[in-house]
Amino acid sequence: MSRVTTLLSQRLRRDWLQLALWILGTMALALAGLSGAASTYGTEQERTALLATVMANPVILLFRGLPSGPDEHAFIVFLLMPFLVMMAAFMSSFLAVRHTRGDEEAGRLEPVAATPAGRTVPTAATIVHGVLADVLLGILVAAAFLSGGSPVEGSLLAGFTAASGGLAYLGIALLAAQLMRTSRGANSLAVWVLVVTYFIAGIGNAVGTPSDDLTHMQSSWLTWLSPFGWAENTRAFDENAWWPAFLCLAVFVAFAAAALALQSVRDLGASILPERRGRTAARATLSSPTALVTRLAAGSAVGWMAGAFFAGALSTSLGSVVDQMGTDNPAVADMLKALSAEADLPQAVVVVFFTMVGLLAACAGVQTVARARQEEAHGTAEPVLASPVQRVRWLADFVVIGFAAIVLTCATAFAGAWAGAAGLDDGAALTRSAFVAASGQVLAASVFLVLTAVTFTLAPRWTIPLGWTLVTAAIVFGLFGPLLGLPEWVTNLSPFSVAPVPDGDGVDVRGMWWLVLATGIGAVASLSLMRRRELASAG
Template sequence: MTLLWQRLRRDWLQLTLWIVGTMGLALAGLSGAASTYGSEQERTALLATVMANPVILLFRGLPSGPDEHAFIVFLLMPFLVMMAAFMSSFLAVRHTRGDEEAGRLELVSATTAGRALPTVATIVHGLLANVVLGVLVAVAFLGGGAPPEGSLLAGFTAACGGLAFLGVALFAAQLMRTSRGANSLAVWVLVVTFFIAGIGNALGTPSDDLTHMESSWLTWLSPFGWAENTRAFDENLWWPALLCLAAFVVLAGAALALQTARDLDASIIPERRGRAAARPALSSPTALVTRLATGSTIGWMAGAFFAGALSTSLGSVVNEMGSDNPAVAEMLKALSAEADLEQAVVVVFFTMVGLLAACAGVQTVARARQEEAHGTAEPVLASPVQRVRWLADFVVVGFVAIVLTCMAAFVGAWAGAAGKDNGSDLTSDAFVAAWGQVIAASVFLVLTALIFTLAPRWTIPLGWTLVTAAIVFGLFGPLLGLPEWVTNLSPFSVAPVPSNGDVDLRGMWWLVLAIGVGAAASLAFMRRRELASAG
């Protein structure tokens, strides 16, 4: 009980942000969908459009009819599960492999708690967090006038999805030697299973009236697919959510068995042995930071290339869809504020690229906190390297990661536009959207650096929370009916975009000012503060 209380005290603010944010997404979806797709005719038309172009299902749930609340679940369920999954993954790694790296687990294990009890406390902690999240999601639907059974099922499904990824992260923490590796493995499993569910839905069989989709077998390989197949407010199937619970039980049990069997500070997958002597390319602190960020940057670039290719290759299809279905046209115009549909598609997809670029930047600066907490920053700073130079290296490398991510998206857009009659115009639009998202993503880079200097222990949770909130406001704000001023709080919403052959600068100068002030302030504060240990 003492261990559990310690974890709750340590995480109360982070969990509050995740749980309230997930509930807020459900509430916003209820009000936004009611105003944007108020009639059953509009919802039926949009579902028919989805069946005609299954690629949309890569980023949405499983269509389960035109009922208002079933339609909201179609729009939101994958993202409710995703937020629960991120919350659970970070929680699991933080209190298992993270505590082990920091030396806290060794101290606890030396007491009467033993080896297994800290992991049991983490499992109970994650279980309680997801129960609260599920209850509040159900309350959000009930408060919006949704039927009780569907509301309870929606909340139960979101909680079960989070628990499935709690199990994934607990198991990853046993496999990998570092918390960085465990978090990376858990996040990659999350991303891959998200797209497996989307591809499985896209390969499914639509109903004759084009309002339902029967997912393919591929969807059943993913916790997201299990969650979507509960079909809340339509068939109300509870048993697919139980598959998420079964995965949690199996993975958590396996993690607990491995924790008690392996040596402390060891891992199932051993670390790769390093060289006896560093290469000449690692002769500077900048080169060291570059080496640390290379793997993750390549991963973000790969995702950005895919999004960029879709942004131009799908333009003509969506243009045809928009002419047949005004609801699609209005949706894209609301998301991008562009009149031309093909241009709107480019802007929407590059907003997603901006998210990936922001993640690349935030993750790079977060490594500075990890290096500091793990004690590996101290030997570097004991050399002639100054604190300001050390942090500046992470900021510069993070900016390069942002630029490379957006460049990869532009290359993908160029490849997708090759051979099209208006390929040069689409490529030009993609270039403008790419550098606009470089500016937007850089805001999160300097904000994370500023948090690192002022409140180092909040660097990782608060940095990722800001990105999550911004993408919800920026990408889903118009669809959810949020006020314009709320949507414009997201840098993604006010970044420069192409507009009828010209460039709409929108809030570019404000973003540039924020970047300059944030970068200067973070470096100035870094000059004055001492190293902060893990805590």
């Protein structure tokens, strides 16, 4: 136990600031949701009307929780729970990979394994570390609900659910770190599992069975395949069912035990899933550093583009359906207009979906620049920079390829929107709206690209955690800020909220010039700062 305590103490000193940002940010989201929902949907009649709308609208249920009645506190959980779990899941996943596969890849685990601590104690310390972080997050979420006057049992259940959801993805990421050869691969696997299970829960809710009074939704079997679905089915402040959260804990225990078992039997530096064998000789297309960066970034970029195509296709193909719903029930129109600030309902649907495309594009850009940090930390950047390649040119390649990934992601979404609009009466207008929205999201996503690049030059060890944290916070507060009743100036801090959008037959440029200016300044600053920075080891 003393060995675990020693490692845990070192990791807490190393991680305290970024864990504080994640945990306090999650608590702030809960507090903002409590005040915002209370002011925006203050009467039971308003909440009942909105829930009736949600029952009939599968688009909204893809991005919300599980309706559990018009009670004020249950309604707030419906709005917030998926995002509270998501914040805990991201925090836990990055923590797990950073202190297992990340430390192993950077060479820090080998000297520890040579001590009496052995090979499994570091993983055990990571498990304890993650449990402490999620427990603290759950306590503060419960405290946030209690501070708003919520009932005690429901508040405690909401905090417990958020913590147990984070622990489920802690276990998943621990196992991913054993399966994959690199921290990048482990993080990608963990994040993709998180995203897929999030949408599985959303689809399961969307095809569920509504109650006769249209205030509750009974999940389909599909929802029960996802930790998000288990968390939502606790129904805090309604049924207060604790047992679904224990399914999350069961996943954590099983996956953490599997990770410990695999750690004890595999070779240090090896992985359960072997890496793909490389060619004996490089292709001629790899004769430049730009081509090398393109090769490194291609796989992840294709994944983000696939998701963007799906979102783009939905943005136009569902427009007519939602338009009819808005005619039958004005609450649908009110919600989508609040999310998008658009008066025209089909355009509002396009804007909402392309905001999600902007998120995917930002992820593609951030992941590309984060790769520069991984190359540096793993020592593979040094041979490249020992050649005639200058460090500014080296970073510029990652920034340029990251921007190309953003453009291609948005272009792929536009292609999906064009395909979805084919054959529709207003297909041409929707396609034009999609083009404007896609162009605007290129600008928004580019801000995160250059912010990550600036972080890489100023604080290399913060490149990956801060880059992903900024994207997550921007989408939560930018896209859902209006529904949560956040002040306009808060939602406008998100580049996604101020990107140009279609406005009838014209274009509302909104914060276009600010986004262009921020991107230009960030790009110039990152390349200028790179001239004076030395290579930094892993942190």
